Amino acid sequence: MSNPASRPAVFPLEAPASVSLQAFNTLGLACVAPRCVRLDDPAQLPALTALAQDYPSCFVLGGGSNVVLPATVPGLVVRVGLQGVRLVEETADAWIIEAGAGESWHGLVQTCIEAGWDGLENLALIPGQAGAAPVQNIGAYGLELAERLLSVEAWDIPAGRRVAFSAQACRFGYRDSVFKHAEPGRWLIVSLRLALPRPWRPVLRYPDLLRHPRLAGRDEAGITAREIFDTVCEVRRAKLPDPAVLGNAGSFFKNPLVDAAHHASLLAQWPDLVSYAQPDGRYKLAAGWLIDRCGWKGRDLGRAGVHDRQALVLVNRGGADAGDILALAAAIQQDVQARYGVALEPEPVVVAGE
Known part of the structure; x- marks a missing residue:
């Protein structure tokens, strides 16, 4: 346990409070976090490390789309609210995009499509936050995140330090990564960088896309990323229930x-x-x-x-x-x-x- 009086004077976190997490998990399970904080700025990370020392465990909650929560979550719960999407660099081969971990994944895909940074359209409408995408190595409709991810910046909560992971260091597998095998409460993903390929080419390996009326039989040179985005959204909505309607x-x-x-x-x-x-x-x-x-x-x-x-x-x-x-x-x-x-x-x- 740390002495609260000895904590560093850094950008403060709000005091932990009891929070219902029912609205923050897509299964809609009734759940209470008796000790919950929200992280909205990277400057709060050192304070988070100091605070976490007061609790036997720490659980990082993103969009709640890939968790089964109990009635009461033990220890400290950290809700991630780190925002921001920006173009870091434009090279001959790629657009390099950086996104805060608290960004909605689907919102990030939409932002990139609207800006002309194509390459994520097959991953449209996947629920959850951007920070969870590397943990799970999300994938859909013929594409995995590992094919687009350049690097991840994470915070080692117990050690209180930033660590940069290359795509190789993430050790991606099928719905798997190095983060899934770490001890619980160690890593909080702060941001990720994506390399979206230039020139862009459509990924049309998935049968549901190939036979969709919008795309079937067309020369791929005439297909746009927006059309693939719209098609993926249609197919997903036809197959999968909206968590806002059915948990x-x-x-x-x-x-x-x-x-x-x-x-x-x-x-x-x-x-x-x-x-x-x-x-x-x-x-x-x-x-x-x-x-x-x-x-x-x-x-x-x-x-x-x-x-x-x-x-x-x-x-x-x-x-x-x-x-x-x-x-x-x-x-x-x-x-x-x-x-x-x-x-x-x-x-x-x-x-x-x-």
């Missing part, structure tokens, strides 16, 4: 990877299995297909359920808590394991309660 955390499970022998065995039994060959010889299975074929699409378990249009999405039917969501997830995992011999891994961070 959800987006895709709840990762698409599992299996070796070639397991894949061949599954394909022999289920010829319509949806799978994608990987460079290392393994196969990525469509988790939504597995869950759907186990009969879970549209089903409820207590106050939680599976969305009727996308089996990867677990939803809060009203009044659900973390226990309801996790019980449903466990039942789905058990059925998929029993039928296909495949272990499904949840994407969201499950926060332990007091």
Whole structure:
């Protein structure tokens, strides 16, 4: 524990207060943070380190789109409000963009498109904040953040120091990064830099884009980033529920990877299995297909359920808590394991309660 009187005289944080986090997690779970502060300026970071020493744990909350929160969050909760988007440099090969961690990710994509800094359009409408994007290595419609990220600036909360991570140092994988494997409460992402390629070329690897009426059959040289942005938004809205209307955390499970022998065995039994060959010889299975074929699409378990249009999405039917969501997830995992011999891994961070 630190002595409050010995804390450095830096840009002050407001005193920790009890805050309801129900409006700050997209599952809409009732949750209270008895000790919560909001970080709005990088100058507050040293004060945050000093304050965090007074608590047994520290949890950094961004947009709340990839978490399952308990009724009460222990320790200190830090809400990230660091704003700002700017063009750092324009080179022959790229626009270098810097964004504060507290920026809305979708808002950042919109800002870039409107400014003519193309390259993020496939990642439109992904919920959450920019600072969470590297943690999860967000990806959609044929593109991953790792393909656009240049560097991350993070604050080591216990050590009280800034650390710059190159894209390589982030150790990106499928929905994975170095930040996901650090001890809880160590890193707070302050900002990220993106390298958006020049000249721009559309990324049209994803079937839903290739067959959309706006894009199907067209010469890619005539397709604009705005058209891809609009198409991605349409496709996502048609498939996925709006968290403001129906609480959800987006895709709840990762698409599992299996070796070639397991894949061949599954394909022999289920010829319509949806799978994608990987460079290392393994196969990525469509988790939504597995869950759907186990009969879970549209089903409820207590106050939680599976969305009727996308089996990867677990939803809060009203009044659900973390226990309801996790019980449903466990039942789905058990059925998929029993039928296909495949272990499904949840994407969201499950926060332990007091």
